Amino acid sequence: MATLHDVAKRANVSKMTVSRAINHPGQVRPELRTNILNVMAELNYQPNAAARALVSRRTRVVKLTIFEDMDTTEPYYMMLLAGISNELNQHQYALQLATSNSYKVGECDGYILTGIREKNYAWVEQLSQPVVFFGRTYQDYDYVDTDNYQAIQDSVAYAVQCGYDNLVFVGIAVDAPFELDRERGFQDFVGENHLHSRVIRLANHGHIATDYLRQHWLEFPKNTAFICASDRLAIGIEDGIIQQGGNVPNDYGVVGFDGVFLNQIASKRLTTMKQPLEVMGRAAARLLLAKIAHPQTTEQEKIIINSRLSISESTR
Amino acid sequence: MATLHDVAKRANVSKMTVSRAINHPGQVRPELRTNILNVMAELNYQPNAAARALVSRRTRVVKLTIFEDMDTTEPYYMMLLAGISNELNQHQYALQLATSNSYKVGECDGYILTGIREKNYAWVEQLSQPVVFFGRTYQDYDYVDTDNYQAIQDSVAYAVQCGYDNLVFVGIAVDAPFELDRERGFQDFVGENHLHSRVIRLANHGHIATDYLRQHWLEFPKNTAFICASDRLAIGIEDGIIQQGGNVPNDYGVVGFDGVFLNQIASKRLTTMKQPLEVMGRAAARLLLAKIAHPQTTEQEKIIINSRLSISESTR
DNA sequence: ATTTTAATTGCAAGCGATTGCATAAATTTT
DNA sequence: AAAATTTATGCAATCGCTTGCAATTAAAAT
Structure with missing residues (x-):
């Protein structure tokens, strides 16, 4: 492996000049710099990260x-x-x-x-x-x-606008800020707008949601929208509805959260609140x-x- | 941040002894070593990775x-x-x-x-x-x-043993060793055992598999097993079958591959060839x-x- | 033309650890 | 008891690079 020293010798300058050519381009004469850069390329020089980190206190x-x-x-x-x-x-x-x-x-x-x-x-x-x-x-x-609070409000508003008149929030049973914000967003919205609503909390697994729907199917009249706190739950809910003979989206709406990828595997592509994770x-x-x-x-x-x-x- | 030097001074030894206490425990007197280790703990000493890497040529x-x-x-x-x-x-x-x-x-x-x-x-x-x-x-x-070749053979063998008599391999349309091995495993097995079979290749998305089934539904008689090259495809296939009114698993079997997590969201939990990825x-x-x-x-x-x-x- | 200022470059020191060799202490052998 | 060996410890050099200051050169100002 070539070192700064090798490059310096070959380019007929001191190590310092090479170092500057790399780290402080403005401080070295342009033509000299291009020359040094060429030599670096010839020698396939790669600065040693350890040496750098040692003296500069920057690990990168x-x-x-x-x-x-x-x-x-x-x-x-x-x-x-x-x-x-x-x-x-x-x-x-x-x-x-x-x-x-x-x-x-x-x-x-x-x-x-x-x-x-x-x-x-x-x-x-x-x-x-x-x-x-x-x-x-x-x-x-x-x-x-x-903004989890706002995001859920947007989801609910959209569901209402679609004409669903019974709103169910399917939350994740976990005590985390993001979940609390979502639930609060839901509660506030349905409260302010005097909507029929309900909150359930489940472990974050699709089949748990499916099972839940099977057991409680009669409690959910037509024209219900399920606002879910994750795509997993949403997909489980959707599968459950379909298995019980419900029609998605005509009689039941499902909205997910995250927008990860699960919509690629669901039977129907999911409407979901997509977090721009990238x-x-x-x-x-x-x-x-x-x-x-x-x-x-x-x-x-x-x-x-x-x-x-x-x-x-x-x-x- | 405490350095080797600090530890050495405090422990009344040279830097070298401290270094050895860390890297070559056998080479330093036990009681001295425990003493040094105590000092290290007191000073909350952490070896500097950069310095180490520089001289030892090991970045860890x-x-x-x-x-x-x-x-x-x-x-x-x-x-x-x-x-x-x-x-x-x-x-x-x-x-x-x-x-x-x-x-x-x-x-x-x-x-x-x-x-x-x-x-x-x-x-x-x-x-x-x-x-x-x-x-x-x-x-x-x-x-x-x-062993992708063997894994698929096991999957097919299992499907046959279940009593399914029409075997369909649903492969991923990609030119990669793992995929070729799987397909070859399938072909060899059905060839040697003179089984009814067929191979289809799809892009690795659930809904593509679902769509495919919708369009080709009549081509798949009852008692068909779908051996899929991924869980995504398997879930898409399964959804497709159910949507077409087919009964899983009684009339149609589905076997996945990978065992990632998708079985957690499918309507039915998937039988799958599980790679021990961890x-x-x-x-x-x-x-x-x-x-x-x-x-x-x-x-x-x-x-x-x-x-x-x-x-x-x-x-x- | 001479001084001032700015722009380039070089020198030496040192970052914090480890390796090789040398020395001191403890142990064994003769 | 002296010599040979083993076991512990220390010293100095070094890994490849960057920082601070000094020195050189070129450009600008007087």
Whole structure:
């Protein structure tokens, strides 16, 4: 492997000039610089990351830590990963992935944290590097999120506009900010508009929703819309309706949440509140990189990115 | 941040002794060592990874590169990630994630490569670090994979044993080793056993399979089993059958492949050939770590891990 | 033409750890 | 009891790069 020294010798300059040609382009004579760049290419020179990190105290690594016992069946994170990875890449940063088991391994310049639990806060507070949360947290940290409250309101408003007059919120039985926001959004909307409504909470599995519908089928009259807190639940609900002989979307409407991919496998393509996860991932990465570059300047701390309803075949 | 030097001073020894206490426990007097370890804990000393990497030429980072334009809707990789991450973690290695865009960013001690395309081989060959492929490749490299040929044969055998007498292989329309192996496995089995059979190839989307069934419904008599090359296709097929009024599993059987999670959302829980992705990920990581530790000793190069049929409600 | 200022380049030091060799202490052998 | 061996520890050099300051050169101002 060629080193700075090799390049310098070959280009007849000092190591310093080569270093500057790379890191401070303005400080070196243009023609000299192009020459150096050529030599670098000839020698296939790659700066040694370790040496760089050692002296500059910059690893050029960002760590994404997924604390939630990673539900490996959830494509949600995959899309997030893609967004973060792409953005970091553009800034020559590498993405390191850590889980609740491995969060202590490896160094980095900053953290993107998601799926955090109360018990992890002690660890978080002790971090010396900048931190950005993905998803609003209980505590007061910088984060990127979607407006769950508003998103659900939009979903319900749409269902009402479709003409469904009985609104059922199918929530995920979990005590997390995103879920509470959604439920509150639903409650407020149906309250203000005096709508027939109901809230049920289920574990986040399609077949659980299907089973639930089977057992409670008679409780749901025609013209009911199910506003679900995940696409999984939505698909389970839809399957359940169809199995009970209900007609989707004519007599029953189903709206999902997340817009992951499940709509690709459902019998009918799902109407769903689509989170722009790729964009949100990029935003989180960008915010973190800004904090790394300017540790004090803490201008924009909370970034809210709107979800949009993707209208398809499960509503009329 | 405390350095080796700080620890050494506080413990009244030289830096070297501290270094040895960490890396070569046998070479330092036990009581001295425990004392040093205590001081390290007191000072919350963490070895500087950059400095270490610089001199030892070991980054303690493994890079997983997913070349396939990452189908972010595919939980497959998520499960793989979990396996790799867990295994690396146990060996104090960090996992760096790269995609087809970012494969040039960052240094590492070795690579796990997956979803590789012909055009990437030039890059692969030029790598100086050890490489392990996830999934058999066209070329002759070390890899971890499941026996796709055998797995499909097992699926078909099971379907026959269930009493289905018309076998349909629903393949993914892609020119990849895993797919060719599966198709060949099917063809060989039905050929040798003189079974009624047919092969169709579709893009890997559930609703495409559903649509296909709608259009070709009359071509599939009762007592047909669909052996699918993915769970997505299987779910689409199953939905299609049900929508056409067919009875699963009594008149039609459906067998999936992968065992990702889709069975959690299907109307009926899917019988599927389950790849132990977590285990396979761990195996890949372990193989790579072995190659990193002993670059020459190339004993075990191809690791085949068996998939197992997970029998559920979509077959009788 | 001479001084001032700005733009380039080089020198030396050092980031925090590890490797090879040398030294000191403890143990065994003769 | 002296010599040979093993076991522990320390010293110095070094990994490849960047920071701070000094030195050189070119451009601008007097």
